[in-house]
């Protein structure tokens with residue numbers, strides 16, 4: 540159960556995107572801040588429309604790849620790994636019946652789309668590379684920003700699965716750690732449809748797990764510190780369409796199942812500093828003709 544008494548630091552989004560000293564201090568302290576009204580609602584609608592077109596063009600018979608958000612385990616590894624330089628679709632675990640057929644329309648069965656829309660699709664590129672976001676990232680002290688990963692998360696009504704508590708630097712690791720997450724509310728998100736939840740200040744503790752690719756190509760997650768993530772101390776990050784939640788790569792976060800009859804679409808972008816080293820063991824690797832890019 541989320542901690543109802545506490546709230547996360549929130550601010551009206553600065554017009555030019557640049558965080559004030561007060562906002563930056565709040566981010567450094569909590570590891571997360573919410574910026575109200577960062578993105579225009581019509582830009583969110585345009586992203587949603589473009590996503591519908593991509594889903595319409597996707598043939599679900601071409602893939603049976605799930606994302607188990609309950610265990611944060613990826614099933615169907617080859618397809619997943621290729622999606623680091625492509626646009627892949629991943630179903631909810633509960634999307635299929637015993638015969639292996641989709642229980643409902645593909646539009647209501649997909650967990651997420653990822654992970655390179657921002658470098659492949661012109662509209663996602665435009666949404667991800669605004670001057671305001673570039674200014675925001677600069678004000679967070681990122682000198683050589685690289686937009687490494689994008690995900691469109693559907694969290695469909697009733698079957699949209701729980702995302703267990705985790706830290707994103709586990710999956711998007713640099714040396715030193717520089718990952719920052721940007722979570723854009725495309726629909727209104729509240730506790731009924733599974734908004735994000737964060738453990739304030741939890742980013743000050745160590746990274747607990749590290750995910751990497753072995754020499755044989757398998758994806759493995761090692762426990763590197765067995766301290767608990769304290770998910771019982773999480774605080775909901777309710778967000779309206781257009782709000783942006785920014786979070787540190789070590790910030791423990793999660794989201795509950797969507798128990799409502801409403802969708803909960805969100806777009807997340809992860810940025811690292813190109814001055815840090817991107818290990819060859821990270822699951823996400825780009826071919827020479829599609830290198831990571833900044834703004």
Ligand SMILES: O=C(O)CCC(=O)C(=O)O
Nearest residue numbers: 692702707720794805807
């Ligand atoms: O949108 C969600 O429910 C989870 C997103 C998430 O965990 C992430 O962007 O790192």
